[in-house]
Amino acid sequence: MSFAATFNHCVTAFCILLLAGHFGAQAQTRLEDSAKDALYDCPMPPLDTAAATATKLSAAQWDKNKLGCAADLWFALAERKTSDPMLKMQALLATTSYIDHVNLLASLDLYGVHQPEWTARIHHAAEHGKVLEERLGALPVDDANVLAARALYRLTWPAKIADTKTQLAESGAALELFAKAVALDPKALHGNALWLLGRLYYDLPEFAGGDPAKGIKLLEEACHSTPQNVSLLRYSAYVFIQERDVPRGKQRLADMLKMKPDPANLQLFTDELKGASELAERIGDLSLARQITVKRDRLFTAHPELLRRLGSAANMHGGVDPITGKDD
Amino acid sequence: MNRLESFHCRTIFKTAIVVAIAAILCGGPSMAATLAVKSGESIQAAVARAAAGDRIEVYPGTYHETVYIDRDGINLQGIVEAGKWPVLDGESSLNDGILVSGHGVTIERMWVRRYKGNGIMTQGANNYRILRNVVEGPCFYAIFPQFGKNGLVAYNVVHGSDDAAIYIGMSDGVDVVHNESYASIIGIESENSRNILIADNYIHDNVMGIATTLLPGLPVKSADNLIIRSNYIVHNNAKNWAPPGAITAGAIPGVGMLILGTDHTVVDGNVIRDHDSAGLIIAETNFFVPTPDDKMDPFPDNAQLLPNVFLNNGSQPAGAIKDLVEAAGAGRGVDVLATGKGHDNCVAERAAITSLGINRYADCAPTATSAAVLTMRPKDPVVNPAYTPQQKGRLTYLAVCTGCHTYDSKLIGPPMVVVKALYGKDALRLADWIAKPTHKRPDYPEMPPQNYLPADVRLAVATYILNELSH
Numbered sequence: 001m002s003f004a005a006t007f008n009h010c011v012t013a014f015c016i017l018l019l020a021g022h023f024g025a026q027a028q029t030r031l032e033d034s035a036k037d038a039l040y041d042c043p044m045p046p047l048d049t050a051a052a053t054a055t056k057l058s059a060a061q062w063d064k065n066k067l068g069c070a071a072d073l074w075f076a077l078a079e080r081k082t083s084d085p086m087l088k089m090q091a092l093l094a095t096t097s098y099i100d101h102v103n104l105l106a107s108l109d110l111y112g113v114h115q116p117e118w119t120a121r122i123h124h125a126a127e128h129g130k131v132l133e134e135r136l137g138a139l140p141v142d143d144a145n146v147l148a149a150r151a152l153y154r155l156t157w158p159a160k161i162a163d164t165k166t167q168l169a170e171s172g173a174a175l176e177l178f179a180k181a182v183a184l185d186p187k188a189l190h191g192n193a194l195w196l197l198g199r200l201y202y203d204l205p206e207f208a209g210g211d212p213a214k215g216i217k218l219l220e221e222a223c224h225s226t227p228q229n230v231s232l233l234r235y236s237a238y239v240f241i242q243e244r245d246v247p248r249g250k251q252r253l254a255d256m257l258k259m260k261p262d263p264a265n266l267q268l269f270t271d272e273l274k275g276a277s278e279l280a281e282r283i284g285d286l287s288l289a290r291q292i293t294v295k296r297d298r299l300f301t302a303h304p305e306l307l308r309r310l311g312s313a314a315n316m317h318g319g320v321d322p323i324t325g326k327d328d
Numbered sequence: 329m330n331r332l333e334s335f336h337c338r339t340i341f342k343t344a345i346v347v348a349i350a351a352i353l354c355g356g357p358s359m360a361a362t363l364a365v366k367s368g369e370s371i372q373a374a375v376a377r378a379a380a381g382d383r384i385e386v387y388p389g390t391y392h393e394t395v396y397i398d399r400d401g402i403n404l405q406g407i408v409e410a411g412k413w414p415v416l417d418g419e420s421s422l423n424d425g426i427l428v429s430g431h432g433v434t435i436e437r438m439w440v441r442r443y444k445g446n447g448i449m450t451q452g453a454n455n456y457r458i459l460r461n462v463v464e465g466p467c468f469y470a471i472f473p474q475f476g477k478n479g480l481v482a483y484n485v486v487h488g489s490d491d492a493a494i495y496i497g498m499s500d501g502v503d504v505v506h507n508e509s510y511a512s513i514i515g516i517e518s519e520n521s522r523n524i525l526i527a528d529n530y531i532h533d534n535v536m537g538i539a540t541t542l543l544p545g546l547p548v549k550s551a552d553n554l555i556i557r558s559n560y561i562v563h564n565n566a567k568n569w570a571p572p573g574a575i576t577a578g579a580i581p582g583v584g585m586l587i588l589g590t591d592h593t594v595v596d597g598n599v600i601r602d603h604d605s606a607g608l609i610i611a612e613t614n615f616f617v618p619t620p621d622d623k624m625d626p627f628p629d630n631a632q633l634l635p636n637v638f639l640n641n642g643s644q645p646a647g648a649i650k651d652l653v654e655a656a657g658a659g660r661g662v663d664v665l666a667t668g669k670g671h672d673n674c675v676a677e678r679a680a681i682t683s684l685g686i687n688r689y690a691d692c693a694p695t696a697t698s699a700a701v702l703t704m705r706p707k708d709p710v711v712n713p714a715y716t717p718q719q720k721g722r723l724t725y726l727a728v729c730t731g732c733h734t735y736d737s738k739l740i741g742p743p744m745v746v747v748k749a750l751y752g753k754d755a756l757r758l759a760d761w762i763a764k765p766t767h768k769r770p771d772y773p774e775m776p777p778q779n780y781l782p783a784d785v786r787l788a789v790a791t792y793i794l795n796e797l798s799h
Contacts, residue, residue, distance in 0.1 A: 321547035
């Protein structure tokens with residue numbers, strides 16, 4: 001079974017129509033080839049083993065096809081057991097995780113070489129996510145984790161496929177849902193709701209609900225309540241450095257250096273370490289940057305399947321510095 | 329003076345005393361030769377014959393070739409006679425018009441058209457001058473100096489680029505003055521560059537007028553000290569035709585100027601008028617380009633919006649700007665739209681402009697002006713490094729190969745991992761093939777011959793691809 005097939009072809013046709021006038025046959029070929037990469041095999045296992053299969057696939061956080069398949073399987077399971085809200089939440093989280101993974105791949109594809117593939121993948125997953133989010137939204141009782149999961153989904157799905165209006169509207173909705181979740185339980189979604197609420201306040205423009213001071217306050221609260229959240233540490237380091245509070249930013253980076261990685265989240269950990277070493281380099285602490293890089297490299301040696309998130313050159317940009325030969 | 333006369337001068341006058349006289353007779357102390365290229369001849373052949381410092385005069389006619397200049401001090405002069413120009417025509421089949429990696433090169437009065445990649449590109453070249461050319465598309469970049477110091481881009485007319493028409497990339501000390509740029513996605517862009525003056529240009533009818541950007545994922549991690557002064561930035565409202573996913577697909581129609589993450593950017597004395605979406609947008613890089621790159625500071629700091637003339641901007645905001653304006657509760661677009669991030673930014677004549685998001689901007693000092701800065705180029709020519717074969721290989725790969733190839737994906741040509749697998753360590757064989765490619769695969773177009781590259785450069789780039797290039 002290929003879940004992405006139908007939509008995939010639709011997107012390809014649309015892109016080709018759009019581009020044919022300007023970029024000719026070469027662009028068409030590239031688009032067709034890229035969109036084909038959105039296909040993945042995902043057979044439905046027997047019902048009694050489906051959850052175990054999906055859980056196993058979800059663990060492969062470096063593999064877009066396994067993550068996509070995991071999301072599809074969780075969705076299929078949630079649709080069969082319509083009375084189980086926790087299963088729906090699990091399915092929504094798996095879908096969000098997959099979209100987030102593809103979003104990052106798309107962000108690293110600065111010149112859009114694989115754009116049709118990313119678009120097709122996200123559209124396919126977002127169809128499921130929309131169904132799941134609406135069903136969870138119709139539940140009669142508010143649950144902090146469910147609210148936070150819905151918020152996370154609404155923040156994630158539009159990033160690469162929706163217009164600014166939709167993104168702003170969904171960000172606004174996510175902000176409300178996160179706030180509600182945190183009011184019910186400050187540690188909702190393992191503390192992620194609180195820091196993501198802070199991040200939203202910091203990131204949004206001032207005329208679209210942004211409030212950097214409020215964001216920083218929430219991030220500080222989150223750092224106290226969940227000090228071992230690697231994404232929070234990296235993001236708060238970034239915020240302190242942006243706000244020219246380099247000592248506190250540096251402290252967060254040093255804290256990351258001391259952290260033990262969660263074996264279930266090694267891809268996330270190495271991704272955040274990349275950001276941390278870059279931040280350390282930016283503030284001129286090359287020793288700290290080197291130590292973080294060494295820590296990251298050890299993980300790559302032990303787990304060669306992890307993605308390194310390297311850029312490559314395209315359209316006369318990117319790649320190594322041609323004078324020094326160093327990667328960016 | 330032609331090449332023979334020059335040789336004559338060089339041969340006869342040998343003593344030190346007579347050399348001084350020869351310098352006068354031959355037209356200059358360096359005894360540069362002048363080579364003439366007439367219609368039907370090859371410009372590249374003249375470049376191959378030229379010595380450093382020579383002048384190559386190209387007479388009216390149409391030339392179908394790529395010109396690659398890797399010698400220092402070459403002066404490529406188009407000769408315009410009775411309104412007839414020397415035309416370099418890529419016929420939409422060749423990739424690049426003029427590629428320069430030599431230092432101190434001048435490209436002047438050439439009409440360059442229909443190259444798929446770049447009209448005129450300098451790559452790692454210092455002390456260059458690109459003057460009085462006409463560059464027309466369709467092309468990707470019309471004039472694209474990259475990785476250079478001390479450049480002058482002046483009095484050019486450029487149009488029809490699928491990205492930025494004049495694109496100053498990762499450069500330092502460049503003046504972009506007195507150009508006309510129109511009918512491109514971006515009229516003029518300065519990307520990850522320092523000490524840049526963009527002044528006295530006429531920029532009209534593009535998707536976006538001027539952009540100063542700090543983009544992620546590039547080797548240079550800052551963009552600082554830019555002056556945008558006395559430009560006429562008018563009616564840049566063209567529809568964006570970039571492919572979905574391309575970085576320029578994010579260029580918002582109807583924007584006069586964009587400051588994206590660059591620091592110490594002074595906007596002074598420009599006329600910015602008739603833009604449907606906004607006159608000027610100031611934002612942090614990750615607001616529009618969310619590619620993670622924590623080595624760079626994405627916020628625009630120390631921007632100075634000095635007195636400019638803003639007229640009739642924001643009447644019909646489109647796309648993202650429309651959405652942002654609506655989110656802010658404003659009824660229409662504005663002269664200045666900022667996301668509010670950054671430190672130590674200031675604005676003059678606040679009451680005269682319509683704006684969003686500049687509440688945290690201070691008032692600029694009433695006496696603030698950029699008038700004293702006449703150039704961003706250094707007083708003296710910068711030192712010209714002699715590039716190693718390894719550096720030449722990397723520079724050429726970036727300038728030439730990445731227009732069609734990426735490391736592990738199909739762009740237009742096959743991925744480089746496939747090339748590496750095919751050729752192993754046999755750089756000589758790959759270098760030969762680059763000069764005379766044959767059509768190997770039915771699912772890829774035939775590669776144009778890169779025989780304009782000298783043998784040593786072909787070998788350098790082949791060696792780089794096979795031995796160094798990785799992901």
